[in-house]
Amino acid sequence: MTLADLALYLVLPLLGIALLLALWRVLRGPRTPDRVVALDLMITLGIGVIAAYAIATDQAALLDVALVLALIAFLGTTAFAYYLQRRPEA
Amino acid sequence: MLNAVLAGFVLAFAAPQVARHLPRQAGTIAALLPAGIFVWLLNQAEMALGPGVVERWPWSPLPGVTLSFHLDGLSLLMALIISGVGALILIYAGAYMQGQAQAGRLYALLLAFMASMLGLVLADNLIALFIFWELTSITSFLLIGWHYQEERSRAAALQALIVTGGGGLALLAGLVLIGLVSGTWEIAGLAAQAGTLQDSGLYLPILLLLWLGAASKSAQFPFHFWLPGAMVAPTPVSAYLHSATMVKAGVYLLARLSPALGGTQEWSLLFMVTGLVTLLLGGWLSLKQDDMKRMLAYSTVSSLGLLVTLLGLGTKLAAEAAALYLLAHALFKGALFMVAGAIDHASGTRDLRRLRGLAGALPTGALAAGLAGLSMAGIPLLAGFAAKEFIYEAALFSGGSVWLLTLLLLAGNVAFVVVAQQMTLRIFSGASLRFEHFHAPGVGLWAGPLVLGALGLALGLLPEVTATLAGAAARAIYGAPVTIHLFVLPDSVTPMLLLSALTIVAGILLYRRRTKLEPWLNWLDQGARLGPENAFRRLVGGLPRFAERVTDMQQNGRLRSYVMWVVGAWLLLLALTWLLRGGPGVPSDLLARLADLRFHELVLVVVILAGLASVMQANTLLTLIVSLGVVGFGTAIVFILFGAPDLAMTQFSIETLGVILFVLVLYRLPGMVRLSPRRTVLRDSVVTGLAGAVVTLMILVITDVPLVSPLKTWFADASEPLGHGHNVVNVILVDFRGFDTMGEITVLGIAAIGIFALLKLRPGRGGESKAGDGEGRT
């Protein structure tokens, strides 16, 4: 088994299962912060997917996407938090 | 001739200025133009009566359109009436409008109308004729609505416009068909194509369209009602447009086209029936009118019916009779209208029941009315007599149901005699009444009727002139040489003479017993006048209501219904196309194509679909946003998996930014509405599901065959050597298709401006309202 096969047939499915689990939490909630956390997790899993896929396909260029993803996802989560704490209780 | 027509329009613009500076003389000054045209026409008479005068202006390469004029006997007769009566009317109007601020506008409109009418009768091109035809409708509209402050006037004007305008459009279709069928657009050349036209399958449609145009314009049954209504206009207008000239346009048209289209059974039947019904209806309804102008208007309707009957008859004699009657009628009816106006002006009323014994106070009026009335009644020595002789002659020699026709014509003519008596004996004879504010009208108001009345006498006394004039017109109508023989007095007793005498006697008897007819006439009125008029009223009044209902049903303000229309229309069109034109095909080997799906790709699909389901289920804002995020995230991963890192990057970034904006903008909104009943949800699901299926199918069909994209390979090869970049996508974006990107950032920039303005510029914060700033609704 080559590294690429490992990444493709073992690592990516693992991450896929992880993604499904995270998705379940996104859909399930119950509260918005739970969903946000789960979405954040999905994005981080996405970085993992990119890493694995970069190895599987020998495409280093994908790494740039991972970097952008890491930076931008943080902003998104911050925005959510910003909203969550500003919204008046009701 | 173009100059004459144009001069009318140009002067129309000048008239208000003239009226401002010379209020007293303006009417007379304006009359100089028609008078001049009249003189010029007389000058041209010899040519016109002979070969005719033709003028052609290259104007437009539009198919069928030239600006060509043709002065022949018929148009000469009409043009003389138009310019002659026009000159008198303007003088009359000058006196009638004395001291009124808006007099200038009236002169202007009258001049513009005159020019249009001249153009109409002189035009030799079908389209040119139509142009002037419509212009007369418009000027007439403005003139009927002269007393626009009154609801009555506005309604009458609109009514006239819709009836004549609608007829006009039918006429246009008819004229275009004539042009297309015959291949010629010049009226002079149409007669030669009579065969082609009459043999064409389109002959009947053409005839019907023509009928619509002519009947509406010339107030034939069932369109007659607009004309009495139009009597709300000032008297000069009624006298000019609605008795002497414009209403003759329809008649003129029939006369003009009868050589090309007439002579067939269809033609005769259509126009004789119309004409006779109108003749009788108008004539007998005139008997029950108490308002002088309305009575005259009904009588005019009747006269027009008479003319249409004659044109429908289409014999040589009928053509002669029509020409003679056309002339005579213009003279006596114009005069009578002006008399009515003068009396109204003097006494303040037009009510026949309140007018009596005016001869003493208005001797000149009595003279003018007398002359005109005698002509109308068809008394020998006057122009009307000869006309009536010819009418009976035409009937007697018509060759069809002679006696029926004669009887009907007699019945119509009797009514004219009654009206003539009303306008003379009833008003002027007897003990004079006292009026509170009676002031005798000046010479300006009498000149017109007097001249017209005298002309009626003169033409009766100068049979050669009359015969020449009418003969030339009849020739044009009949389409073959015609010679009319006229006498001052009949030299022998003919059936026609006997019929004339009978008419007069019956008329006198009827006048004496007119009150006995009252119930019968009321019934006629209800059925015949109010019938069509009510129908029209209901139509025009109901139209906006109907339109409103239809419009409100569609434009119901609900966005979702609009979206549904769009989706529905789209699916419908697709369904029709696929059913009738064949579908897009069936994708092959779906299972084989599906088999290469890998596990992580399947996961991705599940993620996106689950996100979608969550979006559709979401009942709180944040759940919605997060779910949308899942879908967007999934999309970005698709881009990564299939070699589009740039796309993935952009999608992620935009996605996140979108979330931020969503949150920032919307978090103050309360929970979402969830109001749709189950049935709506079901319906929407089915419809949108179909839409989605369509898209899926299309993708599968299109991707079923390999794509050879010349662009793909070219860009891949050119990127490095020509674009100096290794990232082909980026090179396309900033170089190969940089123009798109320029547009893209422009969109962004504008979006920013718009958002900024939306957020910062609120109503109440801005400046005060200026022109067209919207109604201050908040």
Next chain:
Amino acid sequence: MLPILIPFLMAILSIINWGNRVLHRFLALAGSVGLLFAALALLTTVSEQGILSSNTGDWPAPFGIVLVADLPGAIMVLMAAIVGLAVLVYSTASLDEARERFGYYPLILILLMGMCGAFLTGDLFNLYVWFEIMLIASFALLALGGSRAQLEGSVKYFALNLLVSAFFLTGIGFLYGMTGSLNMAALAQALRAAGPEQPVTTVAIFFMIAFGIKAAMFPLYFWLPASYHTPPVAVSAIFAGLLTKVGVYAMIRMFTLLFVQDTAWTHGLLLVGAALTMLSGVLGAVARREIRRILSFNIISHIGYIVLGLALYRPLALAGAWLYLIHHVIVMATLFLVSGIVQRVGGSFRLARLGGLYQRHPGLALLFLLPALALSGVPPLSGFWPKLVLLQAMLQDGLWLLAAIALLVSLLTLFSMMRIWVGAFWSQAPAGVVTPAPMASVERRMLYGPVLALLALTIAISVFSGPAFELTQRAAEQLLNPQQYIVAVLGESP
């Protein structure tokens, strides 16, 4: 190129100098005057030298984005320039300070630029970009000010127009997926060569829907009457005069250049659509009692006329359609601008609250009456000629019912316009209506000037309908001979 760049540059400079009202005005006027000259020059050149094409970035077609100026496009650019200038001059007097400060002028400039781009581009995706530029600029203009009616109208406007974007993009995707081309000339070639396995007609339906919404055809027009009467009159005028025409223009382009495989079917559908559009539009016009709403519905009904010309798909009809397009652009803009003056002097757009203007403002009455009659197709005004041409075309094809509908619509248009005339000019104003303050002479000049200029143009088209028709005839010939276009873009031997 210049018709796009001039307004663009002026808009850029305006944005850089954000908030400077006077400068914005100046830049906008300078930009639109420049645009006018550029448009005139372009039309002259195209008229003399035939179809021009310019490859942006110097990349050969079909790889780069091509700008193509043929007669139809050049004529429309000129229309945009004319109406743009008129509206901008009018705006200087009619617009409130706040809107001027919040970017009104650059928005108009960008709108004009977007139109010129849409008229000139030879690339399908680039057309999409121009559409979006216009769309966003029009959103912003529509919503600028933020009254409730405006916002409500905007919501519908944006929702349905974004639907257009989705359809348009989908269609582009399908076309690229079938042919691998974006260049319209190349697409035209590829689609002509497309085999029966390619669902070209189905894709055509996507475009039909997309541009049908844009052009405000039945039953896709609902956004228009919901929104066009809400913004300031100057904005309404430019929307009414030009914006929907871009949709029609694109529709005509698509269905003369690209989708001509099954004209019997596609153009037949368009024919039905056109008839329904005419009818439902004019019914709306009859139903409404507010000037701008009436005008809005009349836009729709007359769009029907233009599409009709396309659907008949023969030289005469297309020439008529193009003449109609020219006429309608100018007359509609005029009428909206006049409605602004009516509101200024009468205090309202609603007929029930207006009256007596015939007496008090006879000049204004004439300024309304002439374009109103022109719109209704009363001869010899500008609307009559194309109507005549289209009527001939319909009757030649034996489309009796359609001809009847067209004539009926014409009559009802007249009816609706005369209702305005009766309601606003003839009738008495109801008691209690306060007459607004009289205008200063500068304001008067800036309001009446553009209207007079546009009216003069209407009359010029009326009188010189011949040369105008000759021009549109040539334009129609170009449209119906796509080979010319293809050769101009791709060269002699593609």
Next chain:
Amino acid sequence: MNWLLLHVMLALIWAALSGELTPVNVAAGFVVGFLVLLLARDALGCQRYVSRVPRVLRFALYFLAMLVQANLRVTLEVLTPNFKARPAIVAVPLDIRDEVAIATLANLITLTPGTLSLDVSSDRRVLYVHAMFVTDVEAFRLEIKDGLEQRVQDVFT
């Protein structure tokens, strides 16, 4: 920080000299560079830098170890059917005052065994921490103070 720059330069030069700029070579360059700096610390006057590098490294290693340990513990917790967790929110009084240090501490806490920084009091004297495995609140407070806080303080002074 000048010393760090020099250190990086040395590492890069080493990598360049070795022929290829690969991560492995750069890492080696860092080690070599550190040795050079260590040797030349008196000459250059970089004693503080040199002494700090091991502290930072030590801290990093400690932290990494904790991180792995934390993960294993959480993994265990996650995988076992019933929870042994005893979560609590604990207020940890702070001795460090430096903003950056507080932030670092908070972040490190979040990254380590079952703990999560919730917030810092407005006067920056108390850090509120959520922890999953708390048997004794006071013990937990001490654990944080003596463990992470102490080490962070070391690095930042």
Next chain:
Amino acid sequence: MEVALAIVIGALYAAGLYMMLRRSMVKLIAGLVLLGYASNLLIFVVSRLTRASPPLVPEGAHSVAEPFADPVPQALILTAIVIGFGLQAFALVLVRRAFQAVNSDDLDQVTASDRPDLQA
């Protein structure tokens, strides 16, 4: 994957339109966003898919070696995404202002500009 994605795209269209048919302004925007995704993905898929080979010219090479993903749809989608973003941002703000004006998220309340005569 083309088949699976075709189904996904169809679902996106369906869901997008479905959301546009709801009465809530917020859902309307969600629908528009979904349609945006849908059309972007559609362009991507219809131009055929190529796994994991971005159109990047390798260092030192002059052209991309087959197989590689078609760069053209990518460039188009990029433009479309960005434009869509601008429009969506505007739409968002618009909806919020409309909400403030109407004081409801219910689109059925947003009818005044169509039905004048109800207000006059």
Next chain:
Amino acid sequence: MTSIILVVATRLIFPLMLMFSLFLLLRGHDAPGGGFVGGLMAASAFALFAFATSVTRARDALRRSTFRLIGVGLLFAFISGLPGLFAGSPFLTAMWTSAEVPVIGKLSSVLLFDTGVLLVVVGVTLTIVFAMAEADEEEEE
């Protein structure tokens, strides 16, 4: 209600993001990235700054009006099209200098164009985010 933890982190992340933004811009022609993503990254940096501190401070940090950024960005794009025009080629014809500048690579009108894109994106994003945040604060009062 800002968090000190966030504020401190922002001090580090903010310059990193800006740097990465430039990186994306300059490398965009050869690798994934480009003016657009670069612009978004820079804008994100300022947005983060605004979340951590306040809009006012973020505006100060930007030091230019956002509209000026948009305008200048568009102008860059516009100007980048002109050299070709003056050289007799159509608008937007790319012009490359032979001068190789370290880090940046060859100077070209294309780079100017992409820089314009970046500026516009930054300007636009921040115009929107700032205006929204401000409107929000206003409404809160």
Next chain:
Amino acid sequence: MTLIEGLTALLLLTGAFFMLMGAVGIVRMPDLYMRMSATTKSVTLGVSFMLLAVALHFNDLAIGARALATILFVFLTAPIAAHMIARAGYLRGVSLWRGTISDELQGRYDEETGELSSGAPTMAPPQGEPED
């Protein structure tokens, strides 16, 4: 398989495993705070391992630098994000698991000003609220 390759594979697998554990955690943990505790760490570690694997695999400075930079970013941002969300959750009254033994944050937030005091509790505890 070389040593480097073996190491890469190990890192890759370990990383993926930790990430999976994080995902399991977020599903299994009973309240928001515990979910975050469980996931933030394992995912940060997991992704770092995977990125390290990438750096090793390509063994190219530029790529390695980017991988390291990404790791750095993740380490920098993940705890902050967690902190922000957790705090927001608390402020919104996301309730703690019933097994929670102590809550020293209870009542420390001033509802008016949002200030967080360091002193003794002064107010009633936040109540759990229904689904938002």
